[in-house]
Amino acid sequence: MIANLQILMFLAFYLVIFGLSLWALVDLATRPSRAFVDGGKRTKQFWGLILGPAAAIAFMAIPAPLGLGFLSFLALGSAVASIVYLVDVRPAIAPYSRKKGPRGPSSRGGW
Template sequence: MLGTVQVYVFLILAIALFVVEVWALVDAARRPTPAFTTAGKRTKNFWLLLLAVGAVVGFLNVPVPGGAGTGTFLMFIAVVPAGIYLADVRPAVSGYSGRRPPRGGGW
């Protein structure tokens, strides 16, 4: 019974890490390209590639329900770029909406 609980805890943890990776990837894709270089961060393509690789590795390491996990260590390594993006890059680029301010001061 303890083994079954451990498998489900591991499954929930793997899915939670994968969700964080996908969240970071989608957020980076929605940000305007100039925001990254204006904020002094690496390019948008760099972050998209890094986050996409992390999401793929995270997806491949989600265990099959009822089965054993494959790569615990890789699962935790794959979430590192997402954590760096969400903690450092996202706050820096969040101020850049990519929209132009309205022309004139009209109502």
């Protein structure tokens, strides 16, 4: 019984890492390239080269019934890369990737 619980927790751990990596990769794809430069972070291409393989490794680390079950020791690196993107980069580029209002970017608002 405890062995089954451990297997389920192990599976849930790797599924969470894969979901986190996928979330970071999808968020990266929806952001404009200019937002990274304006936010003072590395380029979108740099983060794509980090998060793309991280998501692939996280998928390969999922245990055998659902995934491939190897490279599991690298899954922690995938989690770190995704967390750094979501916690540090995403908030820094968010103000620069919002859509402008109906009056365009030159509109400052106010009186």
